[in-house]
Amino acid sequence: MTARWSGPAFGLVAAMLVAGSAAAQRLDPRLERLDSSARPIVAALVDSARAAALPTEPLVQRALEGATKRAPAERIVAAVRRLALDLGHARDALGPTASPTELGAAAAALRAGAPPATLTELRRIRRESLTVPLAVLTDLVGSGVPVDSAAAAVLSLAAKARDADLVEFRRAVERDIALGAPPASATATAAAVAAAAVQVNAGARQQRPGRP
């Protein structure tokens, strides 16, 4: 195929490319809700995250949360900066293929005290999304479960459990803690029950006719 393009056509295409790029880089209009001292710093942090191929939406949402809660500018900036660092550490632990939602959940898990090695191990053993296992890990730690116990339980379930199984496991732990069980033993007990249920469910799924 041979095409004859004039200079203006080249120029038009180049201008459209530049305009497209500029549109991608312009300030997110939602950040107009920030006050004038926080806005440029948050915008710069968002740009830096974008340049590092990190998800920027969590940063924008954290800034908007601060603005809606009328937090001082310096606290908003500090929160966004800290989240950006956590997202970077999360990506280091999970690898470059991690999805934005996985990175957000991993950042929260790291902030809760989960070791990066646990995140890397989760990535290795689970083929499905890590968002829910990481969220369950974070929530367990938030409920008072020691991070080692929470990590061991989630790792023991993550390979075969569905998201719904993990959420049910978390609810069981929280229920037992509310009833007075020590967090670590509540976690171990619920993990054993959940593992048995996962085995039964997996067997039932395998025996279901018409499925590979």
Place this chain on the structure above:
Amino acid sequence: MFEPEEELIGRVVRQLRRPVAIDAGLDARVMEQIARLPARRTAGPVRAVWRWLIRPRAIRLSPLGALAIAAVFVAVVLWRPDRPSSPAPASARAFGFVVVAPRAATVSLVGDFNDWDAARTPMQRTRTGESVWTAVIPLTPGRYRYAFLVDGVAWLADPTAPAARDDEFGAPSSVVTVGGS
């Protein structure tokens, strides 16, 4: 009076076919004369650019190459890495939020799913005069922070959901995680 046309043509042809001896130094003299000429006024930069712009060019392009260029163009113009993904109806699930807020005149649900905009998701009373407020919104898989805003001033976390640990803003938030399997 006039010579015949054939003779005239023959004479001209013979004259034209006569070997011409060119001086060996002719080239050098011509170039020397050219060098002495005043420099020709060059066109302005604007004119040069315009000439460059309007000069047609032939580009050989395979159909595959054309498709690749089109794909790159579309990607550059349309792709924004920070653009929030629009909720995909296939993967979105309806989530109900409930809070008890006696004496509240208005309650809003705000969170990562609505840009923390208090006007976006007003909650509804279950019945007039009762203190239970509800809202149902579609959520795609992910982890969301949220809170309830009562009468536009008071923040409430969801007592039935895990608390957000990293709460730097002095008002409580909760988290909800939406799974995909």
